[in-house]
Amino acid sequence: MTQFWIDAFPWDIDAEGIEPALTRLRGELGVDEVRLLALGDEMCYLRQRFVGDDPRRMVQRDAVAHFRPQAGFYKATRLRPTAGGWMKARDPLAKICATARELGLRCSARIECLSNAALARKHEMAACVNVFGDVSDRRLCPANPDVREYVGGVAEDLVESHGATTIEMGAIGFGPFFNMTDGLGHGEDALTEDLLRWCFCSACRQAATDADIDIDTVEKQVRDRIDAGGRQRRRSKPIDDASSESELVAFQQHRGRVVQKLIDLVRARIGERLTVPLDTWSRAHCIPKAAAELRFVNWERIESWRKVHDLYGIDMPGVEGEHAVRFDAMPPACADGPALVSRVHEAVEAGFAQIGFYCDGLMPTVSFDWVRQAVRYGRREG
Numbered sequence: 001m002t003q004f005w006i007d008a009f010p011w012d013i014d015a016e017g018i019e020p021a022l023t024r025l026r027g028e029l030g031v032d033e034v035r036l037l038a039l040g041d042e043m044c045y046l047r048q049r050f051v052g053d054d055p056r057r058m059v060q061r062d063a064v065a066h067f068r069p070q071a072g073f074y075k076a077t078r079l080r081p082t083a084g085g086w087m088k089a090r091d092p093l094a095k096i097c098a099t100a101r102e103l104g105l106r107c108s109a110r111i112e113c114l115s116n117a118a119l120a121r122k123h124e125m126a127a128c129v130n131v132f133g134d135v136s137d138r139r140l141c142p143a144n145p146d147v148r149e150y151v152g153g154v155a156e157d158l159v160e161s162h163g164a165t166t167i168e169m170g171a172i173g174f175g176p177f178f179n180m181t182d183g184l185g186h187g188e189d190a191l192t193e194d195l196l197r198w199c200f201c202s203a204c205r206q207a208a209t210d211a212d213i214d215i216d217t218v219e220k221q222v223r224d225r226i227d228a229g230g231r232q233r234r235r236s237k238p239i240d241d242a243s244s245e246s247e248l249v250a251f252q253q254h255r256g257r258v259v260q261k262l263i264d265l266v267r268a269r270i271g272e273r274l275t276v277p278l279d280t281w282s283r284a285h286c287i288p289k290a291a292a293e294l295r296f297v298n299w300e301r302i303e304s305w306r307k308v309h310d311l312y313g314i315d316m317p318g319v320e321g322e323h324a325v326r327f328d329a330m331p332p333a334c335a336d337g338p339a340l341v342s343r344v345h346e347a348v349e350a351g352f353a354q355i356g357f358y359c360d361g362l363m364p365t366v367s368f369d370w371v372r373q374a375v376r377y378g379r380r381e382g
């Protein structure tokens, strides 16, 4: 039986009134779960509708926790999530989870693990460093023990003291160091883009040395490849197992193991409550073991089954039970109701266990009808 969820922002649920908002999502849209952004990077967006008695159209948020962190979960790390000012002295997320349970709705949390401008600026020692020595102003490094403990603490805090049923762990890889595209403004190729995300912070250098990788050689080869890409203006693929420089291949595989170690740490803390999205930003294809166990696809960013198969080696359709897929339920990614119904139909046919819609707080009112129709038709088929 396919389950449906909708993404939401906790400040919207709080502004609308927790019980009326959850009743609307459960009763009108028919979803089984609400998934709340619990830890996010800086963001700013234009609301498509007024929410509750909140008169603002433009919403801005700092890189903060949208829950009240409990100090006990962060004893082993120097990094602490800061509680967002919008909550004042309250903890709406815990209340939303509790109310959801009473209404028969699951309540899960989404965390953007390593993309956090506030923490990267405050703790330079925990931030990624590119091959030229530039310290990232937004990306935390998964090789750093403080960062791993911090992410594990957030996941455990949300499950143990806030009642989240599942934690979606986004931004877990070596993503963009400076902004979402990391572009230099003149269309550098995929190889350069990838190499600019290779981290050479002290934790990465130490971990590589411990793994018998000659980090100085890697560093030189990475610089050379970036410089060559700039001169030749040719398009090259990212480093993979078939690349000729063995030291680069070894380091790339090592980077995958670093991310895997972070996933393993969180899984040890919260077990099967963890779900890891497979998206092009997290570069999950660099995580050999994780790629096989990831159960989550962002459809719009992947675009086709074929690409999923090529990138991740996961056979689709006909995937085994537990996979999930998320759809943007609003323009321009989704044109109208029939388009969403058709996509959901395809996903149900393909055997996806969970289907999600992005996102309550961003959708114009018309999208609610689309989601309602898609869930109704999806339930008939699933």
Ligand SMILES: [Zn+2]
Binding pocket: 127, 128, 129, 141, 142, 143, 144, 199, 200, 201, 202, 203, 204, 205
């Ligand atoms: Zn690093």
